[in-house]
Amino acid sequence: MLVHVKTFRFVANGAVIRHETCEDCGQPFRYTLTRSATGKASSLYGTFTKAASARAQKDAQKKLTRLLKTDADLVPCPKCRHVNQSLIAAYRAARYRxxxxxxxxxxxxxxxxxxxxxxxxxxxxxxxxxxxxxxxxxxxxxxxxxxxxxxxxxxxxxxxAINPNRRPGEPEVPIGTPPSEMQVKIDGNSEPQWVKVPSVDPAKVLAGQWAFFRAGHLSFPPLCCQCLGTADGTIKSALGGKRLIAAPICRNCQKMLSRKEAFGTMTVLMMATILGLSIGWLFATKRGSSGLGPGIAAGIISLLIALKIRQRGSNALYRLKFADKSRGVLKIRFANPAYTALIIRDQAEKDAIVPAAASDKAPSAPDQAF
Ligand SMILES: [Zn+2]
Ligand SMILES: [Zn+2]
The missing domain is CATH 1.20.58 (Methane Monooxygenase Hydroxylase; Chain G, domain 1)
Structure with missing residues (x-):
């Protein structure tokens, strides 16, 4: 290649706590706005790579700061389920940009x-x-x-068309919308406590086949994602996208997986050889002995295609995708649906009615460079 460009990517994750007052019933509440932004920068011929990676980081931080300042989530009032017009306006402005x-x-x-x-x-x-x-x-x-x-x-x-208040009391908000938090006095306790109220109908979350989570806020149950046994290692899926997340796995499943992978690769190699040989033979019978060259070429091409397919199909332990890139909401689905169900339940519990963190500081998620 004449021009060599190396692209650096940096994902910055961030969260802020937003305080709101319901415009319908006057109930004060808060929620955590979580966003993630990707910064990109390129360097020519591998020069000034440090500067490029710093630029990617700066770009991501700048985008993230703007998002955290201007964007909003459609969080319904924890008491009357109304969504404030100011939240809808900010949310609308940030979509379809x-x-x-x-x-x-x-x-x-x-x-x-x-x-x-x-x-x-x-x-x-x-x-x-x-x-x-x-x-x-x-x-x-x-x-x-x-x-x-x-x-x-x-x-x-x-x-x-984005209007969560169409049916009063039953707000339509997208999956991944953070829970609202309000202060209540529990058992006549003198100090009021922050309590979480889910924004999305928990039944809707539990019925899905994908586990939704906000960027940087996924935690795996400490069980093997294949057999739900005790995990003693981690593994990355070939279908995990660019954001590689390692899921827990047990030694047995790992062994079985590598055996399966070796078998798959062998099969692919054999098929490609057979295909190459038969094309070579076809050429040879048609044009005398000159079929060897095209045969080898066909064999190599089919081998490359086969390996590419193999790479995509191997180790498909889970799929990880963006559900809504602008909100930094991702979704994950495991080959074993029981494991996905465990994560879904975990995520639902995190958003369920439970005492929330007392502090007013937003939880932080690690940034990623790749
Ligand atoms: Zn209200
Ligand atoms: Zn296992």
Whole structure:
């Protein structure tokens, strides 16, 4: 490769505590706003890598600070389940931000295309008997205008559609919305205590096949994720995405897994060899002895494809995906659904009605560089 670019990524996780007062019933409450932001920076030919990784970190921190300052979660009042208009407004403003940007980009591309059409039609059109390509001009202009006006309009309409207060008392809030916390006096105790109230209907959370969690706030039950036995090690899934998280596993399952993987790799190697040999044989019978070269080439290509497929399919212990990137909400699902169920229950318990931390300091999650 002529130009070598190394890209650095840095994920900054952060949380702040937000204090609210219900605009309907006057109940004061608080919630923890958790966000995660990714910063990117590149370095050419591996030079100034330190500066690039520092830039990625700074970029992530800047984005995170803005999110923590301006974004909001649709947390219903713990008493009357109403969602404050100020929260809805801030939440709406932070969604679908990419759409108008894409519209502007497409509009710019349309303008450039029109200029190119104009220049080329003027340069070659009249001389070579080409007519003005008016169809193309009109087409590009229409597409550019539709993108420039349509995408911001679509974003506006999608934002307007976000209305958790449609059914009073039964707010529609997305999974991963943090619980609200309010101060109550428990058994005539003189000091009021913070108590958590789930924002999302627990039945909805428990019925899902995925475990949802806010970035940096996933903890695994200390059991093997395959057989639910005692875990004595950890393992990363091939389908874990870029954010590699190691899940607990027992020695037996680990052994079984590597045996399965070795067997899979052997099968793939054999299939690729057979395929390569048969293609080589086909060529050889058709064109005499010159089939060896294409045969070897076909064998190598099928081997590469097979290994790529193998890499994706191997060790699929769990899948990890973003459920909502803008809120930093992720979802995870294990090959063993019983283990997923355990995590779902754990997460639901964390958000359930339990005494919350007394301090007013938001919990912190570690940042990640990769
Ligand atoms: Zn209220
Ligand atoms: Zn096991």
């Amino acid at each position: 990419g759409m108008p940007r894409i519209g502007a980009l497409l509009f710019g591309a349309g303008v450039v295309a029109e200029v190119l059409v104009y220049l080329t039609s003027n340069a070659i059109g009249p001389r070579h008997g080409l007519h003005h390509p008016s169809g193309i001009v009109v087409g590009i202009a229409t597409a550019a205008l539709v993108a420039a006006l349509g995408l911001p309009l679509l974003a506006y309409m999608l934002r307007r």
